[in-house]
Amino acid sequence: MLSEEHFQLLARRLKIKTFSEKLLEICTDNKAYADKTFEEKMVILIEAEVEHRNNTYVNKMNKAARFSNPAACIEDIIYLPDRSLDKDYLVRLAAGGYITDHDHIVVICESGLGKSYIAQALGNAACRQMHSVRYIRHADLCAELNIARTVSPEAYYEAMKKFQDVNLLILDDFFTTPVSEQNVIDTFEIIEARVDRGSMVIASIIEPEEWHLRIPTKTVADSLLGRIIHRSRYIDIKGPNMRGYLAKQKQDKAKASQLQKK
Secondary structure (H helix, E strand, C coil): CCCHHHHHHHHHHCCCHHHHHHHHHHHHCHHHHCCCCHHHHHHHHHHHHHHHHHHHHHHHHHHHHCCCCCCCCHHHCCCCCCCCCCHHHHHHHHCCHHHHCCCEEEEECCCCCCHHHHHHHHHHHHHHCCCCEEEEEHHHHHHHHHHHHHHCHHHHHHHHHHHHHCCEEEEECCCCCCCCHHHHHHHHHHHHHHCCCCEEEEEECCCHHHHHHHCCCHHHHHHHHHHHHCCEEEEECCCCCHHHHHHHHHHHHHHHHHHHHC
16 A cells, blocks of 8 residues: 555655656545546556656746746737738747758847747747747847956857857847947857757847848858848738737726726
8 A cells, every 4th residue: 555655755756746646646536537547547647747847847948048028928929900910820930840940030020019029939939849948139149248258268158159059049139239240250150050950030120131231241241141041931020019009908907997896
């Protein structure tokens, strides 16, 4: 007969806490599991433990991605009639085939239309598929590399490697603000190291043809953009300013709540 000590051994010594908790549930709720065979009960136990470990890993991946909006997800994207978003297309992208193919996604729109949310929603979907993800604004990436460069060659190498090795790198506000020639070279080296190894989601308010104007050296510009543009799938967002839309929704809900209280 299973004792409390056995359950503690499973949870603490063998580190299968969810398996232990589910086993206790099966043992104490005979009615719910009475029609299950031994093999079926084992499947339930194993699947419960695997699901728990997967969720734990996904949460870890999500945290490591450093999203500015960790709650962003494909399921919560708002599809307004005049927003020019194709739901089927976004769902297909979220399935992650572009990551397997080492392709990229470029999200272009004016400020406030939701590029950062959609980029991070795609990152969230990648985390669920067990891909390592890193989200960062392009200007912040440059600043981080500049600081590492002043510390030591080793610190700079390690900083570069973090962005080169991750499965999916999300660069937000790409070339939105001017960057130095050195940082353009840093960006090129990161993108070059990722060719046929990793994917990117690039979000910007600047059209790709304008990126060229932000890069001082034509050779570097041609090389950098060539590695992005010809292997990218595009999301071009039109429509209303989502910050204003969501602010109005929040205001309307607050008013409705106040009316219900009266």
